[in-house]
C-alpha cells in the first residue's frame with residue numbers, strides 16, 4: 322500500500338507543514354514514554370499502535386520502504402517499557418486501565434477522522450503473550466465495546482504454534498477467548514502453524530520469519546476487511562479463513578489460472594481444514610462425510626481479472642453445506658508478483674473446535690484442585706476464577 326490515495330478505507334489525509342522525508346518519521350526512544358515528533362506526512366494510517374514495550378513499535382516505525390507515501394501519526398503510537406511477562410492478568414489488570422487512559426484520545430482522533438464512514442474497529446493481536454491477550458484482546462476490546470456499543474469490532478487473533486514458545490499460552494488464549502465471546506462481533510483466527518506451512522511448502526521460503534507470516538496476514542486482511550465478516554450466529558464469533566492460490570511471486574508470471582482451478586482446491590481446503598492448496602485429501606467428497614468440517618454460513622471473496630464471477634464461486638462452493646455468500650470484485654488490479662485471480666473463504670467452521678478444545682483442556686487440567694503450575698501467577702495479578710478459567714466449561718475430555 323505505497324499509494325494511500327488509492328486506499329481511503331485505511332488512510333486519512335491530514336494537514337501538513339513542509340515536505341515529508343523519512344527523517345520525519347516518529348521514532349521512539351528505546352525506553353520511556355515521550356511521544357515522538359509530529360509528522361509532516363499528508364497521509365496517516367487509521368490505526369493506533371500499542372505495546373507494553375518499545376522494541377516492536379520502534380522497529381515498525383524505523384521501517385521506511387522506499388516510495389512509501391505515508392507515516393504513522395505520533396499521537397497514535399503508545400508503548401511502555403515493562404512488557405506483560407506473557408501473563409494475561411498482568412496485561413489486563415496492570416496495564417489495562419493506565420494504557421487505555423492514554424490511548425482513548427488516539428482512538429477518538431481516528432474515529433473523528435473517519436467521520437460518517439466510521440463503522441468499527443479491527444483489533445490485531447496475538448493470543449499467547451500477556452499484551453496481546455490481556456491488554457489488547459481483553460481489556461481494550463472490552464472498553465471499545467463499552468464506549469462504542471454500536472460499532473462492529475473484529476479481532477484478528479494469531480493462534481500460537483502448537484509446540485509453542487510461551488509455556489502458558491493456553492491459559493492466555495482461553496482467558497482471552499472467554500472475554501472475546503462477550504465483546505467481539507467476529508474473531509478471525511489465523512494459525513501460526515498454518516502460515517508457517519504455507520510459507521515453507523507453497524511459497525518456497527525455507528526458514529520463514531515472522532515478517533513472512535505477517536505478509537500473508539496483511540494481504541488476506543486487506544482483501545477480506547472491506548466485506549462483512551460477522552458470522553451469522555450470534556454468540557459464537559469465531560471464524561477462520563482459507564485462501565488460494567498460493568504461488569511464490571517468482572512463479573506468478575509463468576502461471577495461468579482459471580477460476581475453477583482456484584476455487585475447487587479452495588473448496589476442498591475449507592471442507593477438510595487444510596491450510597495449503599496442495600496435497601488435499603480429495604477422498605472427502607461431501608458434507609455428509611464425518612471427516613468434513615461443518616460450516617455455519619461462509620463468505621467467499623473473489624478478487625481478480627478475467628472471465629468469472631459470483632456464479633463460479635456459488636457453483637464451486639455448493640457442496641460446503643450451510644449458506645454461502647459470494648462477494649468481491651472481478652476487475653481488481655493485482656500488484657506485481659500477485660496472481661490475477663485470488664479467492665478466500667471465511668466463516669465459522671467446526672474446524673475451530675479441536676484447537677479450542679485442546680487449549681481449554683490444558684487450561685482446565687491446570688485448574689483442578691491440587692498443585693497447579695503457574696496459576697498463582699495469574700491470581701497474583703488479579704485474575705479471578707470467574708475471569709475465565711471459565712474456559713474449563715469448554716473442556717471435552
Ligand SMILES: Nc1nc2c(ncn2[C@@H]2O[C@H](COP(=O)(O)OP(=O)(O)OP(=O)(O)O)[C@@H](O)[C@H]2O)c(=O)[nH]1
Nearest residue numbers: 404405406407408447449450451452453481531534
Ligand atoms: N504471526 C506472528 N506471530 C507472532 C509475531 N510476533 C509474535 N507472534 C506470536 O505471538 C505469540 C507471542 O506473543 P507476543 O505478541 O510476542 O507477546 P505480547 O502480546 O507482546 O505479550 P508480552 O510479551 O507478554 O508483553 C507467540 O505465539 C508468537 O508465535 C508476529 O510478528 N507474527
Ligand SMILES: [Mg+2]
Nearest residue numbers: 372374450452
Ligand atoms: Mg510483546
